[in-house]
Amino acid sequence: MTNEKSLSHLDAKGNPTMVNVGEKPITHRLARARAIVELGEEILSRLQNGELQTKKGAVFQTAILAGIMAAKKTGDLIPLCHPLGLEDCQIAISPISKSAIAIECTAELHGKTGVEMEALTGATLAALTIYDMCKALSHEIVIKDIKLVEKRGGKSDFIREN
Numbered sequence: 001m002t003n004e005k006s007l008s009h010l011d012a013k014g015n016p017t018m019v020n021v022g023e024k025p026i027t028h029r030l031a032r033a034r035a036i037v038e039l040g041e042e043i044l045s046r047l048q049n050g051e052l053q054t055k056k057g058a059v060f061q062t063a064i065l066a067g068i069m070a071a072k073k074t075g076d077l078i079p080l081c082h083p084l085g086l087e088d089c090q091i092a093i094s095p096i097s098k099s100a101i102a103i104e105c106t107a108e109l110h111g112k113t114g115v116e117m118e119a120l121t122g123a124t125l126a127a128l129t130i131y132d133m134c135k136a137l138s139h140e141i142v143i144k145d146i147k148l149v150e151k152r153g154g155k156s157d158f159i160r161e162n
Helices: 059-072 116-134
Strands: 027-038 088-095 100-111 142-152
Touching (some): 027 116, 059 100, 059 116, 088 116, 100 116, 116 142
Antiparallel strands (some): 027 100, 027 142
């Protein structure tokens, strides 16, 4: 299995394996991921000064911390991910309509492997934290469209247009 489209986490016998990155060069790696959370107009109408307050506290601030913590723990959560020492992880949360918000997680480091999974994990856990903190207000909340938006470094770069 040596062609570009093969699954890199399988050995010649089809068994799971961690990718050996020992010989890869260290390069600057960046990944950006996005998740959309449909909160509904009623919940989002509570937004004041860029923050939602609930009995559990400041929703977006808590979600940002949870997302960063999750991105740092990705290697512990996903079996074949390398444990990485992120150099930077940023979470941005912004309204995109009267009923929805976008969460963007950007992860960066200089290393031998990419940070796509860290960015996706950060965006996802921030979304789950928002759900947890707002579920007392509604169980109609929907987390959707979790996707990689950009990847730089390594063999190839990627950017999603929409």
